[in-house]
Amino acid sequence: MLGPRATTIIVGLVSAIWAVNFIAGIVIPTYKADQAINGIFMAIVGGTLALGQRKPPKDGPKDGEPK
Numbered sequence: 911m912l913g914p915r916a917t918t919i920i921v922g923l924v925s926a927i928w929a930v931n932f933i934a935g936i937v938i939p940t941y942k943a944d945q946a947i948n949g950i951f952m953a954i955v956g957g958t959l960a961l962g963q964r965k966p967p968k969d970g971p972k973d974g975e976p977k
Contacts, residue, residue, distance in 0.1 A: 911961045911962075911964045912958065912961045912962045912964075913962075914962065916962075917958055917959065917961070917962030920954075920958045921955055921958055921959065924951055924954050924955050924958070925951075925955065927951070928948075928951040928955075931943050931947065931951075
């Protein structure tokens with residue numbers, strides 16, 4: 911469903927934001943990120959990769975229909 915370029919861009923952007931969030935917790939002592947954000951980022955990246963691997967349906971006859 912998603913093209914390879916779109917998949918790469920989305921995964922790259924989300925991963926970069928995720929890394930900044932992680933580094934901010936190390937560099938800024940008062941910064942505490944909610945741990946649920948890790949699950950949200952993981953779901954976005956996983957969903958994007960899954961959609962990137964999905965193939966569009968073929969435009970042929972359905973099962974049981976004559977060709």
